[in-house]
Amino acid sequence: MEIKEEKVVAVILVGGPTKGTRFRPLSFNTPEPLFPLAGQPMVYHPISACKRIPNLVQVFLVGFYEEREFALYVSSVSNELRVPVRYLKEDKPHGSAGSLYYFRDKIMEESPSHIFLLNFDVCCNFPLPNMLEAHKMHGGIGTLLVIKVSAESANQFGELVADPITNELLHYTEKPETFVSDLINCGVYVFTPKIFSVIQEVFLLREDRADLRDVSSYESPQLAIRSLPSDFVRLDQDILSPLAGKKQLYTYETMDFWEQIKTPGMSVKCSALYLAQFRFTSPHLLVSGDGKRNATVVGDVYIHPSAKVHPTAKIGPNVSISANVRVAAGVRLMNCIVLDDVEIKENAVVMHAIVGWKSSLGRWSRVQADGDYNSKLGITILGESVTVEEEVVVINCIVLPNKMLNVSVQEEIIL
Numbered sequence: 001m002e003i004k005e006e007k008v009v010a011v012i013l014v015g016g017p018t019k020g021t022r023f024r025p026l027s028f029n030t031p032e033p034l035f036p037l038a039g040q041p042m043v044y045h046p047i048s049a050c051k052r053i054p055n056l057v058q059v060f061l062v063g064f065y066e067e068r069e070f071a072l073y074v075s076s077v078s079n080e081l082r083v084p085v086r087y088l089k090e091d092k093p094h095g096s097a098g099s100l101y102y103f104r105d106k107i108m109e110e111s112p113s114h115i116f117l118l119n120f121d122v123c124c125n126f127p128l129p130n131m132l133e134a135h136k137m138h139g140g141i142g143t144l145l146v147i148k149v150s151a152e153s154a155n156q157f158g159e160l161v162a163d164p165i166t167n168e169l170l171h172y173t174e175k176p177e178t179f180v181s182d183l184i185n186c187g188v189y190v191f192t193p194k195i196f197s198v199i200q201e202v203f204l205l206r207e208d209r210a211d212l213r214d215v216s217s218y219e220s221p222q223l224a225i226r227s228l229p230s231d232f233v234r235l236d237q238d239i240l241s242p243l244a245g246k247k248q249l250y251t252y253e254t255m256d257f258w259e260q261i262k263t264p265g266m267s268v269k270c271s272a273l274y275l276a277q278f279r280f281t282s283p284h285l286l287v288s289g290d291g292k293r294n295a296t297v298v299g300d301v302y303i304h305p306s307a308k309v310h311p312t313a314k315i316g317p318n319v320s321i322s323a324n325v326r327v328a329a330g331v332r333l334m335n336c337i338v339l340d341d342v343e344i345k346e347n348a349v350v351m352h353a354i355v356g357w358k359s360s361l362g363r364w365s366r367v368q369a370d371g372d373y374n375s376k377l378g379i380t381i382l383g384e385s386v387t388v389e390e391e392v393v394v395i396n397c398i399v400l401p402n403k404m405l406n407v408s409v410q411e412e413i414i415l
């Protein structure tokens, strides 16, 4: 007898241009999900993790960016990783659960038994096959990836309480004002197709409420929900909170790394985490060198094959150098992301920084920061086509595109 294999699909929520504002000035040129971490567009990392899911048939990227912004990348990553990837464009934001529901027919086309849902802006090792196993053991509608964080930082996330024995999700509150728990939602889920009927219920309830409001002076006690359009459904507040404690949702705790990538500063930190992971998953993407024929390389470094780096340069740790970058003699780079077509001239130093596309750093210039990933100016960011002239020093600054710096600057946003 032929055993019918269960099919699995994955949906990566990529949001849209309005979500990119916190990533300025880097989101002017590239949608945030395509910004490179460890030399690969941010979404490459979850997509390549999906490849490890048994019986994966399709990865969907769902967002409200224009199709053309993703078309090229979707076809190149599908070829490179041999995973079918499709971009699905919403006409407007529907919220994290609403967007899944909006494309339910496409997502269910191949009748998958399970659906992974991943936020694009998280950095972790995506233990997806283990989550699926755990989910099958627990049963229910879904399993959430969770992690323990410091009590001070927990309120930036969905805080939750889980049964220590059964792992059932008992209580869930999104970004609460008062502390609930240091166990938080990582934004990575696996669901059965039943999730669509749960979203539909919320959807219908909303429509009923809207009708009621139209005919009477009925006031919903849930003020937040009142102002939302009826087809806008949030996974956390509208689905996870009400479903907690009903033996429908379970948790899978990761002991590995996990970060949220909400700022350019965090992208330098997450680049380091992914480079370190490449040692195990994709060692061919890391370079080495001892200063003889190639530059001296310290720690984890990615250099695009088209980049030209002088053998007397010293690179690393945590450096990623994109296409067509030129790095001259005596240059020192550490903890930085250097984007396409940048030129770094002799003896320049770049430390804790992101150097935007087509920028140029003069001889003996320094572009650096103190490396505090959480503070606004803790990483120096140069937008596209910024010129830093010879010997100029730029410390803890954000520089908007097309600026020419001919005097040294510190702790400034240069508009």
Ligand code: GDD
Pocket (backbone or CB within 6 Å): 013, 014, 015, 016, 019, 062, 063, 064, 090, 092, 093, 094, 095, 096, 099, 118, 119, 120, 121, 122, 156, 157, 158, 159, 174, 175, 184, 185, 186, 187, 236, 260
């Ligand atoms: N396509 C699409 N359409 N994507 C959306 C939409 C939408 O209308 N709204 C949000 N998203 C995507 C975002 O791009 C992101 O990938 C994900 O949904 C979650 O975004 P938010 O709803 O803005 O929530 P958050 O990032 O502040 O917090 C969520 O993620 C944290 C983990 O990173 C919550 O689920 C937290 O509980 C969780 O800790």
